Amino acid sequence: MLKMTGIGKSFLGVRVLRGVDLAAAAGEVHAVVGENGAGKSTLMKILAGVHTPDEGSIEIDGRRVTFGHPVEAQRSGVAIIYQEFTLLPERTVAENVFLGREPGRWGLVDRAAMESATAELLHSLGEESFGPRDLVRRLSVARQQVVEIAKAVSLNARIVVMDEPTAALADHEVELLHALVRRLTERGIAVLYISHRLREVFELADRITVLKDGALVTTAAASTLTQAELVRLMVGRELDSYFPPRAAQPPGEVLLSVRGGGNARLRGIDLELRAGEIVGLGGLQGSGRSELAKALFGAEPFTSGEMTPRRPRTSREGITAGIGLVTEDRKAEGLLLGQRVRDNALLVARATGRGQTEVDRLLERVRLKPPRSGQEVRSLSGGNQQKVVLAKWMAVAPRVLLFDEPTRGVDVGAKAAIHDLMRELADGGMAILMISSELPELIGMSDRIVVLREGRVTGELPAGPSEEDVMRLAAAS
Amino acid sequence: MTEHVKQRRVPARVTYLGWMSSDRPARAVYVALILLVALGWVLFEVDGGRFLGLENIVGIQQRSAALGIVAVGQTVAILAGSLDLSVAYLISLSSLVAAEIMAGGDAGVLPAVAAVLAVSAAVGLVNGLVITGLKVHPFIATLGVALIIRGALDWRYDGPAGSVPASFQHLGYDRIGPLPVSALLWAAVAVAAWFLLSRTRLGHRIYAVGGDAEVARLSGVRTGRVVIIAHVLCSVCAGIAGLLLASRLGAGAPTVGTDGGYDLESIAAVVLGGTALAGGRGGVAGTVGGVLLLAVLDSVFNQLEINSFAKDVVRGVVLVAALAIYARGRRTK
Numbered sequence: 001m002l003k004m005t006g007i008g009k010s011f012l013g014v015r016v017l018r019g020v021d022l023a024a025a026a027g028e029v030h031a032v033v034g035e036n037g038a039g040k041s042t043l044m045k046i047l048a049g050v051h052t053p054d055e056g057s058i059e060i061d062g063r064r065v066t067f068g069h070p071v072e073a074q075r076s077g078v079a080i081i082y083q084e085f086t087l088l089p090e091r092t093v094a095e096n097v098f099l100g101r102e103p104g105r106w107g108l109v110d111r112a113a114m115e116s117a118t119a120e121l122l123h124s125l126g127e128e129s130f131g132p133r134d135l136v137r138r139l140s141v142a143r144q145q146v147v148e149i150a151k152a153v154s155l156n157a158r159i160v161v162m163d164e165p166t167a168a169l170a171d172h173e174v175e176l177l178h179a180l181v182r183r184l185t186e187r188g189i190a191v192l193y194i195s196h197r198l199r200e201v202f203e204l205a206d207r208i209t210v211l212k213d214g215a216l217v218t219t220a221a222a223s224t225l226t227q228a229e230l231v232r233l234m235v236g237r238e239l240d241s242y243f244p245p246r247a248a249q250p251p252g253e254v255l256l257s258v259r260g261g262g263n264a265r266l267r268g269i270d271l272e273l274r275a276g277e278i279v280g281l282g283g284l285q286g287s288g289r290s291e292l293a294k295a296l297f298g299a300e301p302f303t304s305g306e307m308t309p310r311r312p313r314t315s316r317e318g319i320t321a322g323i324g325l326v327t328e329d330r331k332a333e334g335l336l337l338g339q340r341v342r343d344n345a346l347l348v349a350r351a352t353g354r355g356q357t358e359v360d361r362l363l364e365r366v367r368l369k370p371p372r373s374g375q376e377v378r379s380l381s382g383g384n385q386q387k388v389v390l391a392k393w394m395a396v397a398p399r400v401l402l403f404d405e406p407t408r409g410v411d412v413g414a415k416a417a418i419h420d421l422m423r424e425l426a427d428g429g430m431a432i433l434m435i436s437s438e439l440p441e442l443i444g445m446s447d448r449i450v451v452l453r454e455g456r457v458t459g460e461l462p463a464g465p466s467e468e469d470v471m472r473l474a475a476a477s
Numbered sequence: 478m479t480e481h482v483k484q485r486r487v488p489a490r491v492t493y494l495g496w497m498s499s500d501r502p503a504r505a506v507y508v509a510l511i512l513l514v515a516l517g518w519v520l521f522e523v524d525g526g527r528f529l530g531l532e533n534i535v536g537i538q539q540r541s542a543a544l545g546i547v548a549v550g551q552t553v554a555i556l557a558g559s560l561d562l563s564v565a566y567l568i569s570l571s572s573l574v575a576a577e578i579m580a581g582g583d584a585g586v587l588p589a590v591a592a593v594l595a596v597s598a599a600v601g602l603v604n605g606l607v608i609t610g611l612k613v614h615p616f617i618a619t620l621g622v623a624l625i626i627r628g629a630l631d632w633r634y635d636g637p638a639g640s641v642p643a644s645f646q647h648l649g650y651d652r653i654g655p656l657p658v659s660a661l662l663w664a665a666v667a668v669a670a671w672f673l674l675s676r677t678r679l680g681h682r683i684y685a686v687g688g689d690a691e692v693a694r695l696s697g698v699r700t701g702r703v704v705i706i707a708h709v710l711c712s713v714c715a716g717i718a719g720l721l722l723a724s725r726l727g728a729g730a731p732t733v734g735t736d737g738g739y740d741l742e743s744i745a746a747v748v749l750g751g752t753a754l755a756g757g758r759g760g761v762a763g764t765v766g767g768v769l770l771l772a773v774l775d776s777v778f779n780q781l782e783i784n785s786f787a788k789d790v791v792r793g794v795v796l797v798a799a800l801a802i803y804a805r806g807r808r809t810k
Binding site: 070071074086087088089090091095099100101102104107108109111 | 676677678679680681682684685688689691692693695696697698753757758
């Protein structure tokens with residue numbers, strides 16, 4: 001029914017997909033798996049008309065299609081259910097399902113028809129716990145998902161893409177979702193199912209397609225694979241990049257420790273960070289890595305557990321306790337893009353009224369090139385922007401520095417500079433926690449690696465584990 | 478049997494206001510209104526006046542009508558995720574257009590009304606096009622249009638101009654039984670807007686665009702068109718208010734809109750009625766309650782002869798307190 005051939009796509013000169021083929025038959029559940037950044041989401045967004053492919057073709061029922069807009073994909077029978085929902089929380093279920101194509105004549109909306117059609121849809125999906133007049137805002141995440149699916153069905157979708165549908169669901173809700181997926185396939189709908197949870201993949205999928213680094217690894221019937229084989233297909237790559245040598249001395253005193261830390265997204269976190277070491281934090285998207293960093297820092301604080309230094313309740317408390325956080329999204333959370341390098345570098349120092357304010361020294365330490373403090377941060381390259389973020393923290397000399405994806409969107413040269421700098425800071429007695437979705441970076445930089453899954457620590461690995469070791473702890477089995 | 482099942486799945490919600498709109502803060506504003514009326518009644522009894530007397534009620538309705546009509550239009554714009562700061566000057570402009578064309582003669586009434594509607598629709602169209610086409614923030618776009626109208630008015634007029642025939646003054650002063658014609662006009666505008674918002678496709682799309690423009694776009698809604706139409710409707714409401722004020726004054730006046738503070742006051746009434754300033758949530762029922770609340774408050778103050786500065790202070794406190802309560806209610810849910 002669906003045939004994608006030779007799909008390629010680049011963003012800003014970086015190839016994220018090349019020559020990927022994907023086919024799906026009516027009534028099939030086809031899982032698409034791969035590491036973070038393997039290109040799954042991009043592939044699905046191409047299918048849904050959000051991105052246009054640079055090369056390759058899409059055929060539906062043997063007819064070649066090109067989508068310039070998501071609505072065109074919808075008309076061809078492709079519906080995508082995103083990780084973040086595309087519902088209006090303040091409107092009712094029926095209003096959401098029929099948004100943009102309300103039934104009725106002469107511009108009037110036939111509410112009764114709309115609501116009974118929605119009730120029928122929900123009924124056919126086996127959903128009895130809410131009705132068409134309920135406000136979406138009042139529904140749980142799982143039920144909102146049912147609304148999304150009902151919308152897809154009402155659009156006569158024949159190909160339904162689900163991107164990590166179970167990431168935010170509790171176990172019993174996952175069961176319900178799976179039952180729903182089976183109902184869809186009984187209607188002859190092809191379901192493309194993206195998930196990190198390998199157990200689910202084996203439970204549901206008829207076929208599995210594995211992507212790695214933007215390329216197709218294989219497509220195979222689920223019955224011919226084992227979980228171990230699948231993990232091996234997803235990872236396994238040469239460690240070819242250079243990383244600075246690890247610490248010569250054993251780590252020093254404990255600078256930060258948590259016992260049983262928890263909040264809405266995290267449970268029972270035990271963690272120690274020592275002077276002089278870089279601890280890698282591994283895990284899949286949505287496993288709670290960023291949430292843990294923000295909890296340690298105080299931006300999204302722990303609500304339970306013991307911590308030394310005292311559990312910060314706000315970012316400001318975190319900073320005064322000597323903790324810094326280099327956020328994942330530096331443009332939104334790390335920098336004031338429209339202001340000068342100088343003002344950004346001194347942001348934390350000025351806000352807390354402490355630390356050093358000699359900008360030139362700071363810029364020299366982080367090797368900003370050229371070290372001009374007067375330019376707008378917006379005009380800098382990604383690597384230089386990240387160095388300004390580092391300068392911001394070095395101004396207040398934290399004892400613990402948390403890095404969330406420190407080299408995302410940074411060119412190779414700046415990447416090495418940032419790696420060197422991180423090691424230099426650790427050697428100088430700082431404790432560093434580093435989140436990275438790039439396994440080579442995680443493995444190459446870390447003195448040990450703590451792995452999270454679904455908000456819990458699932459294990460700890462010594463320096464230099466294999467990628468498979470990390471993936472095994474990160475993916476549910 | 479099937480009947481039974483269906484009823485269970487589609488539970489009918491019958492509340493006082495449920496049939497008017499599904500916005501819940503509207504209920505809160507009516508509760509506040511009732512409390513305020515009760516308070517006013519007590520104060521008047523002590524003071525020796527008659528709060529619920531015909532004179533007073535008629536007075537409240539009459540004072541509310543112009544603001545009410547503007548606020549209904551403002552509700553449409555705000556629900557669509559926009560906002561209109563140009564309504565006050567547009568009201569002045571409309572009153573002048575009406576009075577100049579009528580020029581005291583009965584023959585001019587129909588052309589004048591048509592001209593006012595056309596002029597205000599055109600202003601709304603400009604607002605909408607500047608916002609959607611030139612991508613200017615609604616705040617600035619409508620402020621700019623407001624300044625342009627003000628400049629034109631100041632250049633052409635120093636004071637009241639034109640005149641309105643006696644026949645047209647019926648609109649501002651007559652009553653049908655106990656009900657002023659102006660209040661009936663307000664009610665008609667409000668009911669029309671309610672019908673539009675809750676029963677038509679356009680209404681549903683206004684809520685969708687204001688709720689999340691991207692979601693609406695991905696569902697195939699032409700978001701730009703929706704915003705433009707919302708602005709045209711908002712401006713036409715301001716034009717109608719201008720007609721009403723011209724009828725009341727007997728002439729057009731270049732400051733009638735700004736003296737009444739209809740721009741900010743209409744926005745205050747809308748948010749007081751529980752409509753989200755960001756758009757997508759709320760409705761006309763709340764706005765009507767908000768306008769009445771402000772008018773009753775006024776009337777109580779007048780009777781107690783409280784000076785107008787204290788009046789403004791209390792109005793400010795009421796507005797801020799109401800929004801804080803709404804915010805709190807939403808957080809705890």
